[in-house]
Amino acid sequence: MSNGNGGKRITLKRSRPNPIFEDWLKELHEEAKEKKSKLEPMLKEALDSMSKYPLPLKSGAECAILKGFDKKLCRFLDIRLEAYYNNTNGSEPKVSSQTCTVSMKSSSTQTSTSDSTNMANNNDSSTSNSLNADSAPSDSSSGQTKKPRIFKPVFRSGSYAILVALLEQLRNNPLKSALEKQELISLAQPHSEESFSRPKPNSFYTAWSSMKTLISKRLVVCTRSKKTTYSLSDDGIALAIQVLEDYKDRPTVNDVIFNGAPTSNLNPMRNQDNLTPGGSSTSSQTVTPVLSQTSSSDSVFIDMPPDSFHVILLIDKNETGGVSKKDDPTVAQFKKYPDLKHEYRSLKIGDFTWIARHKSNKDHELVLPYIVERKRMDDFGSSIKDGRFHEQKFRLRKCGLYNVIYLVENYGSNKHVGLPFQSLMQALANTRVQDQFKVHVTDSLNNSARFLAMMTKRLTIEYKDKHLFGRNQESQGEKLMTFDYFNKASSKSKPLTVTEMFIKLLVQLKGLSVEKALAITKVYSTPKSLITAYEKCTQREGETLLANLKYGTQNRNVGPKISKSIYRFLVWKECE
Template identity: 50%
Template sequence: MPLNAIAMNKKVSCKRVRPNARFEDWLLHLCAEAKAKKSHFEPMLKEAAESLAKYPLPLKTASECIILKGFNKKLCLYLDKCLTSFNENALSDYCENRGRGEPSHSTRSTTISPIPSSQHVTRSISNSPLSESFPSLGFSEPLEINPSSRTSNPDSEKSENVQENVSSDSGPLSSGNKKKKGKPGTYKPAHRSGGYAILVTLLEQSKLNPNCSMTKEHLIEKAQIHCEESFVRPKAGSMYTAWSNMSRLLTKGLVTKTRKKNAEYSLTSEGEKLATELLEASTNIPTVNDMIFNDIPSTSSSTSHTSNSISNTAPKQGSSTSQQQSFIEMKPGDFDIILLIDKNETGGLKKRNDPTIMEFNKYPDLKHDYRSLKVGDFTWIAKHKKHPEQELVLPYVVERKRMDDLAASIKDGRFHEQKFRLRRCGLKNVIYLVEKYDKNKGLGLPLPSLLQALTNTRVQDGFKVRSTNSLNQSVRFLAMMTKRLTIRYGKMTLRNGGEEYDDSDDMKFIVPQAVKLMTFEYFNKSSAKTKPLTVKDTFIKLLLQLKGVSVEKALAITNRYPTPHSLIVAYYKCDQQEGEILLASLKYGDQTRNIGPALSKSVYHLFSSLNPK
């Protein structure tokens, strides 16, 4: 400080020049290397170096840099490893000098030396587990320090002498880029991806007919069973399907295209070689179908329902009465468990590329059939092998809803009406299968409202709610349920009794000697929307239109007052105060809760103006 400034009592400000010189030098070296290699990490490293240069306070560890721009956790951990290696290097040099009797550097010079020896840094960091996470930062190898970095300490001369033998081509960014690029011209699609499915399907076709090519429609139909993604429906939030991989296969010279209009595709010699390698590598990889159905005994070839059958074999009209009265008994091993799919869940049975049909075709061992279901979207039947006209419905029904469809059904009132019909269908186990849609955005209703509706469905209605992320997961869930029901009911004797088996807990595997089930025709006809409704059923549907009335509350009211006339007569005998609380003490649901005065008052004002005659 100048003496004349002190004599004049002037304020003198001091500013540190590079308070974190060591960290700055390491970052500047990384920036230079990233720029030379044209790495996409250059902007991040440049921003980190600039923010660190502007920071006026010294930082003891690199972990404190997390508050600055451009720093993330992995970069801070990397710099901390460099600092630890540098301190160990300085300590070893100090001890070595003391052992030889040489004068040691001052404490200040030891602590501010900005550049560690690259050999020490490399040796200490490469042996640590942190080096395994460097590729996520773009650093697949430990840091190496450039000898041209700025130094302000005599110790750096020793570092420069050591670094002369280090190759500049082995830097972290260069090795990371080499690893990312790989060998030029090599392409190997992932297992069960779009490219994999196309190559394997064309290979199978070439084995059947070597000189035959495939059209796009035929190729998509055959390739879908080898692919997890859909060839016709893009993922939520994406514009690409599994067919989008065809452009890459054409560019790589693995597939040839004959003409632009009505194009046909076939494998090249390189594509056939790659497809053979993929097919051989996948022989030991079990498919989802194998993992689900590999331990189920195979049935006889005479079984009428196979996995790929798409038929419309509804029971004949006019036979329900005789079938319901006739005695049906199915011994273990005499029947198959078949998944029934509502036709309305598909775009039509004649549409070969329907996503739902193509998803179910991925499971060759899944016995399924397409019917017109009056309630629910999926259910299971036990079908006799020798007498296929004998069909008994298992006590399980599935209602599938996509999140946008759920919001629409709540807005137009179908939500409560469908739940009411599911409760009255006679099948005890109702599963509400909900699929996410487009990251659950733009659904038409707030997401919390939809989640609350599903919670009410689980708690108040007693349904089992299952959530999936896509149609693929929903079909997988149904396939696993089919296997589970096959194991569960395969050892039972099934009989028709017009009522469902009392199976309150589907997690228990108690096997009774005989189970009474209803026939499929009786189930479907009794669940039809067009069947004549009783006065009580109409009264229940009327009450459900009121805000706050659930199925349990409507049933509690109609159990006490089966018809609107009986309720109006009860109101006619009461004054206004008594009428408003007439229904308040009625119990509903399994928890026997009261309906409450608010809802009782709403019902009273709806019916009290009517005069019984």
Template identity: 50%
Template sequence: MNSPQGKRITFKRRKPNKYFERCLKNLLVDAQATKSKHEPIFRTALNSLSQYPLPLKSGADCAILKGFNKKICLYLDQSLKNSKCISTDNSLEVINIDDDDPSSASELVKKVTDKNQSDTSPNQKQRNIYKPAFRSGGYGILMGLLEHSKKNNGISLKKGELIEIAQKYCEESYTVSKSVRYSAWSNMGRLISKGLVKMVKHKYAEYSLTEDGTSLANKLWEENKDKPSINNMIFHKSPPQETRSQIITNPLPELIRIDNPIRTNEDKNNDTEGVPQLATSIITMEPNSFDIVLIIDKHETHGNANTPDPFRVYPDLKYEARSLKVGDFTWIARHKTNGTELVLPYVVERKRMDDLGSSIKDGRFHEQKFRLRKSGLHNVIYLIESYEKNKHVGLPLPSLLQALANTRIQDGFKVYSTDSLVKTNRFLAMMTKRLDEEYKGKFLQGSSCDPANGMLMTFEYFNKSSIKNKVLTVTEMFIKMLLQLKGMSVEKALAITNAYKTPKSLLTAYESCSQKEGEFLLANLKYGDLNRNVGPSVSLAVFHLFTF
């Protein structure tokens, strides 16, 4: 039946908001892949948008629909702004034409369709490019295959071989599940579906990079080769294999290396008053003749044998619970045959945010830092764990963050934070694996004495020399007094006690100068590797402490 003369015909698109639906689908796919908690929100928003019959010209207009919050609307507006194809895709949803000129309908629709296809195809292709996150499971697999392909052109890898190479490029474990069904190895399915990795099935599956995978892996390597991560902040690249005459030295980069405090011969002699005299025979360990064992302070397990073992999910991890006099975690090298033990130069102090606040208020914070510094282990790591969204932690959160910043910058300690006990345990497990890779091929040497010339301490000597109530020298007590002052760090206290060994020597210096000279007496003393000044405020605080 012909239409009456003059009646208008309306053409409507089946999907009036095609571009916005495509944006939400991309968000939903990414949320599903990463197991994001936002997945239900994106799904609800996509369903409500697909059922809405009218065109929407901006992300703000979508706010009337169910599931659209402010962030999703802003995301759509930003995508709209950055895309060239949107003005056509969302501004011309309804086309009204006259029946007098029926040819104009097909021409106009064809024009819009052609422009949409020409504009959207490059952008759509660009959005579909998969790029794994730095140090993620997919990133590690690509880097591992790239490293292998450069050494062995055209040879594919089995799963176990690939995991061994890829693990050093990934912060998560390829063998231990992060959740019920997910581990870092789960990213392999996506890499294969994206055409970046080729799997060949023989008796065992083998994997190799495709041409696209090689191109992407090289691009990721160039982009991230200088990017810092927790692994290369704590470990440097392993040096060439040592000979027997070369003793193991500190494997940390200079960025977080902590040198031993300056000690006089008098101090070293006096230290023996509070430390039992142990045999000083040299202990040696050949490469691959020892195991790396994580030592956990038994107070971290609350001293209860019935407490669930948090490390049971790491079957290859060697660990023991013992009483530690300083720190909460450390690592030892234990000889496989005779059982002798040497302490590696790493110690971890774990603190929840509420414990950090209470330790600052009661003075334990500075005292613990002092004892960690004097422990003889060069590499001190503060492991900070969030506590119930960091509410009711005893002090304002900015104050705690400032204390951690001072610990990192002034004291030179490494600070690493986690948001749960599970991630804390995962960090310790990964540290143990990295230390095993770092030391297993090296020749170790140590004795029952303070570490010197790269030698390590025995565990027995380390624990007895770190006892909390041991007899302190005058200089050590002087340092503990100075650490109670605001703005004082271990480095500054060491610089002051290096110039003035005892409070008496400092008082004598104050007596020989005027008040103004005394207030600035310590201001120009140099401390730390950067040779910074102690500063006038600290100098004034010390002057007031000993003269008023």
């Protein structure tokens, strides 16, 4: 078709067909790059493919056709888009044919963007519904303008914690009311249920993401010079004071556990076993520890009358990235419980245990018969593949503490955990049934810390009226062992007896639990004694030699499969 331009074709090109999606992706990419997140390459690929795509996209789901967009990212864009529309009174952004710019106020854009970010983070559920006064919609039926909803952070959310921390800083040190990020996180974390350093499962956001909402609402002032600092505005001070007043009677998790507050605010925890100390759930079997004695039995006798000691939770230093590291997720979780008596030490076995320490003589410490091994689901899968799982169970079984708790944390949706999820569940079932360990599964590090805090409180109640005593030797009946003896005797580097080495060898065989290995070594304490017995048998007799040995409290048979496997393993000849 000819036209007035000499027959030249005129093309209309959209410079940015999807500016909102691009801006959100840039925001995510910059944050991931700053934190050196593993998601940074994926977000960069998504941003590049979005900037090159020539057509407008109406939803996050449509973005799935582009490179770098997985289901989580598409879902995130849909959630954020929904919040965007809610804050613009349900109208879609108008796009011009040439520049594709959003036709709305910049202040409204900023507010909706930060609100939707907070909605995705799920820290402040009320934020996604809040509107600024200048964008309040009118009621068409009455002709009146609706009152704008006032922003109020959810109790112990990220926004709540930041406001309270900055207000405390202002009150304690008015001359230094502005804080750098790490200083602020350190003060805010005890006031928040969510982590400021570790993203929620299946999410890009931490509690710190709430800062964008607070800045956009002019509650927090961000000052950028040589170092970026944050302080409360006048409106922020007023809101922080109001929030503290409104929530002053709301109990925290710490109050619920340690101060007898109502338990209605506690989320129920999924508990695979009843772990009441001293109750019927405690395994009734008599455990014969195979601990090697490392101290003289005639050492000082420790005697602790009722109410003369504190129950203290011990946390293995290796469970943290460093106790002095201010933003370590594990340390931050336990800081939420100011009434929890806990310490960080190097534990030779397990990740958590409890001691009774004399109130006046701090050197007198007796280990209570409870020990916890904590595994995140992906680490649990790795430990099975590399053999650590069986070795750790063996060492836990012989550490002399008869209440062994296997604490397992879900890892997001448990999709990338090294082994099929069903295989991990079977391994946990075997741990519970064959090894007779207690198994407890939580959804997050937050709930794991809560479980341990509750266990500490329950143990405190259980033992407060008990008379405790012990020495530097193995636990026997009600006699406890000292912490020094426990840690030295549990060391990996200590010499193992031939029987202990034989047990470690046996538990590497498929289906052979520690209980079965203990039953076998009770009759045949060394490999040589068992091989000697095999030499006197025919092949058929050798394969069934161990089948009828009894193990565990229910006196079950070791079984023909295990018996046959051990025979073929030790005899070193082909068997038909």
